[in-house]
Amino acid sequence: GQQLNQSPQSMFIQEGEDVSMNCTSxxxxxxxxxxxQDPGEGPVLLIALYKAGxxxxxxxxxAQFGITRKDSFLNISASIPSDVGIYFCAGGGSNxxxxxxxxxxxxxxx
Amino acid sequence: xxxxxxxxxxxxxxxGQQVTLSCSPISxxxxxxxxxxxxxxxxxxxxxxxxxxxxxxxxxxGRFSGRQFSNSRSEMNVSTLELGDSALYLCAxxxxxxxxxxxxQGTRLTVV
Numbered sequence: 154g155q156q157l158n159q160s161p162q163s164m165f166i167q168e169g170e171d172v173s174m175n176c177t178s179x180x181x182x183x184x185x186x187x188x189x190q191d192p193g194e195g196p197v198l199l200i201a202l203y204k205a206g207x208x209x210x211x212x213x214x215x216a217q218f219g220i221t222r223k224d225s226f227l228n229i230s231a232s233i234p235s236d237v238g239i240y241f242c243a244g245g246g247s248n249x250x251x252x253x254x255x256x257x258x259x260x261x262x263x
Numbered sequence: 264x265x266x267x268x269x270x271x272x273x274x275x276x277x278x279g280q281q282v283t284l285s286c287s288p289i290s291x292x293x294x295x296x297x298x299x300x301x302x303x304x305x306x307x308x309x310x311x312x313x314x315x316x317x318x319x320x321x322x323x324x325g326r327f328s329g330r331q332f333s334n335s336r337s338e339m340n341v342s343t344l345e346l347g348d349s350a351l352y353l354c355a356x357x358x359x360x361x362x363x364x365x366x367x368q369g370t371r372l373t374v375v
Contacts, residue, residue, distance in 0.1 A: 184362045195267075195353050195366030196306075241306065245362030249294060250319045255305040 159242050159254030166232055167262050174257045175226040176242035182252075184245030185218050185225035189238045190256075196241055200227070232261050265290065267367035269354050275373045281342040284370045288335050288356030294318070295337040296364060297329060300351040312337055344374045 159176045166172060176185070184203055188196035200211050202218035202225060209216055215228045225244075229236055242254040268287040276282050288295050296319075297309040308321040312331035329339040335356075341348055351371050355364035 186363060188366075193368075193371075195269075195355075195368045198363060198365060201363050243364075248319060249313075249357065249362055250308065250311060251296070251362060251364055252308070253298075253306040 157242060157244055157252055157254040159257055161257060162255070163258040163260070165260045165262065168232060168234060170232055172229040172232055172236075172259060173226060174240060174242075174259075175224060176244070176254045177224040178244055178252075179223070180244070180246075181222040182244030183222075183247055185216070186243040186245065186251070187214075187216050187225070187227045188241045188243065190241065191238050199240075229259075232259075234261050234263050237261050267354055267356050267365055269352075269367035269370050271370060272368065273371045273373075275375060276344050278344055278346060278374055280344050281340060282344060282372060283338055283340045284352055284354075284372075286337045286339075286354030286356075286367060288337070288354075289358075289365055292356035292358055292365070293335050294357040294359075295331055295335065296355045296357070297337070297339050298353040298355065299323070300353055300369070301349075306353070309339065341372075346374050348372065349374045 157176050157178050187199045190196040200216040205222045207218040213230045239256040241256045243251045270285045294313045296311040298306045300306050311319040315331045326342045331337045351369045353369045355366045
């Protein structure tokens with residue numbers, strides 16, 4: 154089946170630093186989604202991407218849909234303590250099914 | 264607009280028992296998906312229902328089943344529980360013709 158490789162697995166950064174994480178796949182996706190999950194909660198949708206090459210921002214977050222449709226990245230600028238959590242990428246195909254990466258655990262040191 | 268609601272939030276069951284989890288989607292969403300989340304395996308897709316029909320299925324044993332009602336509410340059932348079924352079970356609903364998934368808070372199932 155389809156698999157997503159999400160990296161890095163974890164990051165420990167200082168408040169104010171920028172963060173970058175990415176997902177790659179051997180398969181083509183029609184949609185790339187980025188989620189954030191806080192402990193004990195369900196994932197919350199941050200950004201949705203629909204076209205190859207698309208670059209979308211949501212506040213301090215910026216994500217891009219790779220030209221090959223097999224990858225996507227998420228950048229967080231000027232990190233703050235509340236950015237702590239697990240970030241997931243998800244690729245969507247024509248069958249409405251999402252495939253998730255294993256997540257990036259982000260820790261921000263105040 | 265109310266979000267996705269899952270009940271119960273927490274559940275403790277004994278090996279061999281069965282369990283039923285419930286999910287109410289966002290109003291207007293007809294697609295409901297279920298995921299199992301464990302620390303080692305991440306989010307694993309169980310199945311997806313659309314208009315009361317199972318449209319997609321993951322690679323889980325037949326002990327895991329689900330259904331969707333005419334009001335789009337969904338339930339999933341796990342029979343003959345095993346210790347390894349302990350996990351956070353997440354339900355997500357999607358708008359028509361869209362893959363964006365909106366998650367509930369999950370049901371934390373512990374099998375002892």
